[in-house]
Amino acid sequence: MYELNQKxxxxxxxxxxxxxxxxxxxxxxxxxxVQEIRGYETVTPIPNTPAFMKGVVNLRGLxxxxxxxxxxxxxxxxxxxxxxxxxxxxxxGRIVGVVVDSVSDVIxxxxxxxxxxxxxxxxxKTDYINGLVTLDERMLIIIDIEKLATMEEIISLGKVLxxx
Amino acid sequence: METDLLEIERGSSxxxxxxxxFRTVHSIKGGSGSLGxxxxxxxxxxxxxxxxxxxxxxxxxxxxxxxxxxxxxDVERSLLGEVQNGIGxxxxxxxxxxxxxxxxxxxxxxxxxxNTEAAVGQVITYRIEFKPHRGFFLSGNDPIRILRELASLGxxxxxxxxxxxxxxxxxxxxxxxxxxxxxxxxxxxSDAVREAFAWVTDDCDLSIQAxxxxxxxxxxxxxxxxxxxxxxxxxxxxxxxxxxxxxxTMDLATSDVGATRQQTLQVTAEKIDGLVNLVGExxxxxxxxxxxxxxxxxxxxxxxxxxxxxxxxNTRELQQAVLAIRMxxxxxxxxxxxxxxxxxxxxxxxxxxxxxxxENSELDKSVIEKxxxxxxxxxxxxxxxxxxxxxxxxxxxxxxxxxxxxxAQHRGGHIEIVVRDDGRGLDPDKIAAKARALxxxxxxxxxxxxRAQQLIFRSxxxxxxxxxxxxxxxxxxxxxxENITSLGGRVEVTSTPGQGSMFLIRLxxxxxxxxxxxxxxxxxxFVLPLAFITExxxxxxxxxxxxxxxGMVVEVRGEYLPVVELRRICNxxxxxxxxxxxxxxxEADNKRVALLVDALIGQDQVVIKxxxxxxxRVDHLAGATILGDGRVALILDANSIVRGQIH
Numbered sequence: 001m002y003e004l005n006q007k008x009x010x011x012x013x014x015x016x017x018x019x020x021x022x023x024x025x026x027x028x029x030x031x032x033x034v035q036e037i038r039g040y041e042t043v044t045p046i047p048n049t050p051a052f053m054k055g056v057v058n059l060r061g062l063x064x065x066x067x068x069x070x071x072x073x074x075x076x077x078x079x080x081x082x083x084x085x086x087x088x089x090x091x092x093g094r095i096v097g098v099v100v101d102s103v104s105d106v107i108x109x110x111x112x113x114x115x116x117x118x119x120x121x122x123x124x125k126t127d128y129i130n131g132l133v134t135l136d137e138r139m140l141i142i143i144d145i146e147k148l149a150t151m152e153e154i155i156s157l158g159k160v161l162x163x164x
Numbered sequence: 165m166e167t168d169l170l171e172i173e174r175g176s177s178x179x180x181x182x183x184x185x186f187r188t189v190h191s192i193k194g195g196s197g198s199l200g201x202x203x204x205x206x207x208x209x210x211x212x213x214x215x216x217x218x219x220x221x222x223x224x225x226x227x228x229x230x231x232x233x234x235x236x237x238d239v240e241r242s243l244l245g246e247v248q249n250g251i252g253x254x255x256x257x258x259x260x261x262x263x264x265x266x267x268x269x270x271x272x273x274x275x276x277x278x279n280t281e282a283a284v285g286q287v288i289t290y291r292i293e294f295k296p297h298r299g300f301f302l303s304g305n306d307p308i309r310i311l312r313e314l315a316s317l318g319x320x321x322x323x324x325x326x327x328x329x330x331x332x333x334x335x336x337x338x339x340x341x342x343x344x345x346x347x348x349x350x351x352x353x354s355d356a357v358r359e360a361f362a363w364v365t366d367d368c369d370l371s372i373q374a375x376x377x378x379x380x381x382x383x384x385x386x387x388x389x390x391x392x393x394x395x396x397x398x399x400x401x402x403x404x405x406x407x408x409x410x411x412x413t414m415d416l417a418t419s420d421v422g423a424t425r426q427q428t429l430q431v432t433a434e435k436i437d438g439l440v441n442l443v444g445e446x447x448x449x450x451x452x453x454x455x456x457x458x459x460x461x462x463x464x465x466x467x468x469x470x471x472x473x474x475x476x477x478n479t480r481e482l483q484q485a486v487l488a489i490r491m492x493x494x495x496x497x498x499x500x501x502x503x504x505x506x507x508x509x510x511x512x513x514x515x516x517x518x519x520x521x522x523e524n525s526e527l528d529k530s531v532i533e534k535x536x537x538x539x540x541x542x543x544x545x546x547x548x549x550x551x552x553x554x555x556x557x558x559x560x561x562x563x564x565x566x567x568x569x570x571x572a573q574h575r576g577g578h579i580e581i582v583v584r585d586d587g588r589g590l591d592p593d594k595i596a597a598k599a600r601a602l603x604x605x606x607x608x609x610x611x612x613x614x615r616a617q618q619l620i621f622r623s624x625x626x627x628x629x630x631x632x633x634x635x636x637x638x639x640x641x642x643x644x645x646e647n648i649t650s651l652g653g654r655v656e657v658t659s660t661p662g663q664g665s666m667f668l669i670r671l672x673x674x675x676x677x678x679x680x681x682x683x684x685x686x687x688x689x690f691v692l693p694l695a696f697i698t699e700x701x702x703x704x705x706x707x708x709x710x711x712x713x714x715g716m717v718v719e720v721r722g723e724y725l726p727v728v729e730l731r732r733i734c735n736x737x738x739x740x741x742x743x744x745x746x747x748x749x750x751e752a753d754n755k756r757v758a759l760l761v762d763a764l765i766g767q768d769q770v771v772i773k774x775x776x777x778x779x780x781r782v783d784h785l786a787g788a789t790i791l792g793d794g795r796v797a798l799i800l801d802a803n804s805i806v807r808g809q810i811h
Contacts, residue, residue, distance in 0.1 A: 044688070044788070044795060044796035044797065044798060045688070046775075046779075046782055046785070046798065047734040047735045047782075047784070047785075048782065048783060048784075049782065053779075055796075056775070056779065056788060056796050057796060058795065058796050061790065062773070062778070063773045063774065063775055063777065063778060063779070063788045063796060064778050065778055065779040094778045094779075095777075095778045096778060
């Protein structure tokens with residue numbers, strides 16, 4: 001009975017993450033924020049928007065903005081092909097899509113498995129990184145997708161462009 | 165209630181108004197009591213007693229009393245709001261109002277009528293005649309219950325009058341034929357006795373007379389004399405259910421009961437029936453289509469096309485009918501301003517008359533709701549800064565009472581709402597001074613009237629000498645403009661110093677659908693709202709003239725229009741040269757431009773999808789739409805394109 005309780009307690013404490021790759025790095029985001037995963041289809045660009053804003057797509061009648069995480073994370077650019085994946089997220093009450101290279105798997109992590117992210121100096125802004133995980137020699141970077149893709153940043157950036 | 169009270173204040177002596185107010189409060193009391201909402205029932209009871217005095221002529225409605233009653237209406241609203249939405253209210257406000265009402269009661273001791281407010285404990289005999297109307301049972305009432313309740317008040321003797329009973333064969337079991345004459349000996353007041361009949365006063369003939377024990381001739385009384393003691397008794401009885409004092413205080417004067425409730429709509433049955441019919445037709449057309457396709461051969465093509473045309477008509481009609489459901493008359497918004505203008509006018513010591521016209525014009529429900537805040541701000545501005553005090557007005561040769569008018573009118577595909585006052589108007593010198601102070605213009609620059617008037621919409625701009633509670637902080641008109649633009653509309657101001665100002669709000673009627681022209685620039689398709697297009701012309705080299713080496717214009721029938729290259733606005737990489745595209749003449753705001761696109765593709769109705777839901781507002785774009793092949797096309801905002809060019 002006691003062991004059963006212990007086991008139950010252990011599974012409750014785990015949080016599930018969706019792992020995806022971008023270039024040579026692997027990231028995880030909270031799976032509860034993921035709505036669906038789609039392929040990369042024609043995106044309609046919106047003029048006068050920041051570079052990481054690729055445009056909008058039609059998601060069953062809803063206009064959803066698509067963000068290029070590579071540009072946001074300042075990785076090198078690649079061309080998008082049929083293997084490119086778009087993860088549709090529901091964050092802050094909005095539906096947003098992010099372009100990634102590929103999606104790997106769903107991982108359940110307990111709080112103690114997540115290690116704190118090291119400070120990499122003031123030059124590299126890493127406040128969107130919630131922690132690091134080691135899994136079979138892979139290092140997964142857990143990111144707070146809301147911080148990375150928040151509209152506030154996009155909006156304020158947009159405002160700067162408008163008044164310029 | 166509020167409208168009636170305002171009527172009374174304006175001097176109407178129509179007794180029906182008081183009756184109507186009394187009946188409303190009475191119903192609220194009855195309903196809330198039987199549903200267990202004690203706080204509302206209790207408050208309503210006190211209000212009702214006071215109103216009873218009013219309607220029986222024992223009290224004359226003066227300004228103070230009307231104020232008290234208006235505040236009571238606010239309290240009722242907030243109590244109801246608490247029940248509906250769970251918005252907590254400050255019970256101390258309710259208590260205070262109850263005390264004031266009680267004070268009014270005690271102030272008015274009716275003269276000339278014998279005081280049957282017995283000292284507590286004294287037995288009074290009442291002679292009660294209770295004759296239910298024929299349809300008494302139909303409202304779910306039963307005389308026996310009422311008589312039992314009377315019996316619980318004291319000693320009762322009843323005499324049943326059966327003379328109206330028809331023979332058994334002719335009796336309608338659902339009709340009431342009996343009446344009663346009772347003698348009730350009780351320590352309770354006539355008020356409490358009448359309470360037993362609270363639900364049925366309209367369905368019976370009732371008379372309750374206190375018969376003094378000494379056998380004097382009973383005086384006919386039509387109204388029970390309200391007793392402050394009975395008020396207290398009720399308070400004890402109900403136990404009030406005093407809520408904890410840590411509830412949020414609600415600003416009663418600006419309570420907006422409808423705002424937080426889950427959205428519901430009241431729609432006439434007629435509109436719904438119309439919808440049902442249209443859907444029926446749609447189903448029929450769909451069946452026709454299916455049949456056509458099932459046994460299709462090329463000879464049937466014409467018929468198929470006709471059916472599809474019918475299908476299109478049905479869809480369009482259905483669409484209009486559905487949109488019409490959400491339309492409400494503007495009076496919903498305008499109506500709320502009577503109270504606002506009255507209160508603010510009194511607070512500022514200004515005499516203001518509010519004129520409303522065109523209130524039957526209809527607008528989409530969501531637009532109406534979003535219109536309230538900007539309109540309130542404009543009205544407050546007018547009252548605070550525009551309209552002068554009575555002395556100033558007389559000094560300027562104007563009538564003492566200032567006029568604020570709200571007007572709504574349909575015009576084409578838009579609705580125009582005008583807020584006009586005959587006050588001071590905008591002072592161009594003051595605006596110029598403020599602009600210089602803010603560094604918006606050079607110190608030696610002068611402003612023409614038009615530009616000056618545009619400046620007041622800037623954030624932080626206010627020429628008010630003093631900041632009042634209402635306005636003057638300079639954080640107002642820019643928000644108003646933003647609110648209006650987010651509804652797809654525009655707001656402009658015209659003003660004559662000394663004579664007044666006029667704010668014009670223009671809003672599109674339907675937010676969701678627009679007739680659009682599809683244009684191509686590079687590999688992208690954009691949509692231009694047809695309403696803003698005047699004509700299209702093929703371009704050729706000779707038409708385009710340059711100015712100062714950079715600007716371009718085209719000549720159209722003697723007029724030179726500035727050229728706007730769509731590919732520049734939209735940063736489309738590849739486009740065509742000037743000589744090979746198409747000019748689309750657009751007109752907005754009385755300004756015209758020639759928009760250069762690569763080609764025209766077609767014309768159709770498009771459903772506007774919001775960019776802001778998941779992204780944000782983008783300059784020059786009014787939204788997006790989904791094309792037949794599933795791709796997204798961006799809808800251009802004609803106003804900003806035309807405006808952007810002129811600047």
